Amino acid sequence: MTAPSRTLVFWVPDWPIHALLRDQEAADEPQERVVATRAAESPGISEAPGAAEIPGISEAPDAAIPPIALLAQHRVVACSAAARAEGVRTGLREREAQSRCPTLVVHPHDPEVDGRRFAPVIAALEQLIPGIELRRPGLCAMRVRGPARYYGGEEPAAAALLRLAAELGLPLARVGIADGLFAAEQAVRATATTPGIEAPAEAVRIVPPGGSAAFLSPLPVSRAASAGFADLLVGLGIRTLGALAALPEDAVQQRFGAEGLTAHRRAAALGQDRGAEVRPRDPVRERAIELTFEPPIDTTEQLAFACATLAERFISALTADRLVCTALRIELTDDVGLRHEREWLHPHRFTAADTVGRIRWQAASAVRETERGGAGITHVRITPTHTDRAAAHEPGLWSTEPDTRVHHHLSRAQSTLGHTGVGTMELTGGRLLGDRQRFVPWSTARSRERGSRASAAGPWPGSLSGATPSRVFPSPLPSELLDAEGRAVGVDEDDLLTATPVRLRVGDLSLTETVQEWSLPWALRERWWQGTPTRFRLQLQLEGGDAWLLFHESARWFAEGRYD
Structure with missing residues (x-):
């Protein structure tokens, strides 16, 4: 040893x-x-x-x-x-x-x-x-x-x-x-x-060389063992590290197992302990890159042109280390000291052109938001916030990447229309159907946070757990639910319908079929501390086979979606 x-x-x-x-x-x-x-x-x-x-x-x-x-x-x-x-x-x-x-x-x-x-x-x-x-x-x-x-x-x-x-x-x-x-x-x-x-x-x-065992000998045994194991040793009369080190190593291992062997080697100042050798950490490399302008740049196109070489150096440095960047943070500082900072995500990996495009979009939004004077941008800093191995982002044998032509044309359209000009929809968390949709700009990664308020994983008490309507209205349609005598059907104090529903009127739609089946209303209570009224959701089916999803709020019915 x-x-x-x-x-x-x-x-x-x-x-x-x-x-x-x-x-x-x-x-x-x-x-x-x-x-x-x-x-x-x-x-x-x-x-x-x-x-x-x-x-x-x-x-x-x-x-x-x-x-x-x-x-x-x-x-x-x-x-x-x-x-x-x-x-x-x-x-x-x-x-x-x-x-x-x-x-x-x-x-x-x-x-x-x-x-x-x-x-x-x-x-x-x-x-x-x-x-x-x-x-x-x-x-x-x-x-x-x-x-x-x-x-x-x-x-x-x-x-x-x-x-x-x-x-x-x-x-x-x-x-x-x-x-x-x-x-x-x-x-x-x-x-x-x-x-x-x-x-x-x-x-x-x-501690002089060779003197560690003598130095450790009078220390309490709790210094080298967990609280429970130290109490066990003290109960057996082993109170100091010297007393523990005096025991035969084989006997300690047979009696107390791996935990006892580790404590014994610590007490005896022996090597080959799992925590005895220093394991230096890998040095943290600074991968951020930045550029200062004098005089300031006041237009987005000039800024994008000036940052083209910077973006090439940024991507080339990552490529040399066999890495790709899937998330980066861009910081723009103007001549009066205001810093505009934003983190961008990418579904695949950033290229130099993608990086320049993000700088252009961020600069355009910074000009709209600041609403004050200034000569322009004086400093740009790009920092990778998430990197991955390049091998993990190579296309598969049968080209599993998205169609490059589609990506090329949509990216060109986005560069002309702006960052939010082209996008897709993402399913997020929420209780009402309209709250579960989020617009995601093209070439932007979808939400990665699990357990956050935007996560679709939930939990979302009161949300729809079964099949969702095939058609969801952007704005819920005002509706009326009537009984056989034409009176409005509501929800009572016991969270039940006040009468048997017979007729349904949704906005300007003419529905001649009567109500055939309906579910029990279920409550949707959220943010009661802010005074948000309680809502009740209801599913019902008409004689013709059409089904609707309604919710009741402040004595009024609204249609969220329709099952076709």
Whole structure:
């Protein structure tokens, strides 16, 4: 069994609190974007950007952070140092935390904010030291051998990371170095007086080579095992990692299985653990491309002509990496600082001509919406928001792609009539039949969101679950439902018809057949908090075989569709 390699762990304590504050700060500041795009070079050791180059980075000291707690399911998942000083701890219920600290400010925890705000931090770290594994937002690991050789030792390498952290507004960041990832994670949380720890600097904790087992020995067994397994070990009298490491490995595996073997190897500071080796993440390549104009361009055709080369470079760069773009975001900025941003989808893949066409359409809509002066567009940025392997978009053996001639002619007509001039219909979510239709412009991908309000998957209480009418009226037709004596049939308090329906009148149509069969009315209640009246739907069939779908609203009947 190989010995674990030397590992360095970079940790930002209370990162969820920092992420929340940075997100709030970014929301309060004017929305400005950094125009310069860093080229994606091969990973190497280089000078890292400062805090001023990364949006949302605050240099406020942690001592100025008030008592804050983040909650998930009414329990504290993270809190600031000021909150801990008042007795707030992770795992407390919300009311107990507030009773301990009356000035506590609580916010819901959003893991997406943690990851999004840590992304620029880890990108800056990768420019300083390549080959970083992101363990979770606020905690990352790397092999220490390369940085130690470059900077002249483990301590200088740690000092370089801490200097970068200070530039990024993270003065309380810490570095831990030990044999193996688990021991390094425990070292970064240790104090300067912990046995087996060397603290050459205030925020640096180093376990000497070969000393990880002795350092881990007095730690509680809960550090290396899950809560349930740790309780089991404590019940058996195994309370420390040293006691667990002293057991024979074969006996631990036979008694506790894979979970016990993993905890034993962690406690003994052995290699070949599934979490012992650092797995560097693939470097994130910046595929966005942009262009600045001086003087500004004021017409859509001039803008499209000027962006033709930009679109060719954008598509060629993706093609070189064997990728295709199925969704992209276009940002247009005018000379007075107004940014018009929109995301475009494509059912197949974007070409250079498609990209130029989207720029033209977006510029035309921006001119109509702004309604204020300005010399024109000064900056264009294209960012791929969804890419896919090119092999997945190649035509099949029998040409499964849409007819290229149809696509060509409809695209030409769309370029003349505008983005919404040519399109198809899409089935979306809704209760009434008229709400379930959506116009989709040609060369635009259909809705991909499942579970959203526009999704046809539902659920949609009160919607029609059976066969739908073959003819749906764009606007429901006013109708009358009468009984044998010519009186109007309505819906009573029990959600039932007030009389037996005999005659149906729909708009100007002359219907001579009497009503033969009808369903029970079913209620359609939605947005009652906004005062929307309750509607009742009804299916009925006439003697001639025609069937109708009606709904009742505010003492009136309307025809939604007709079954032919």
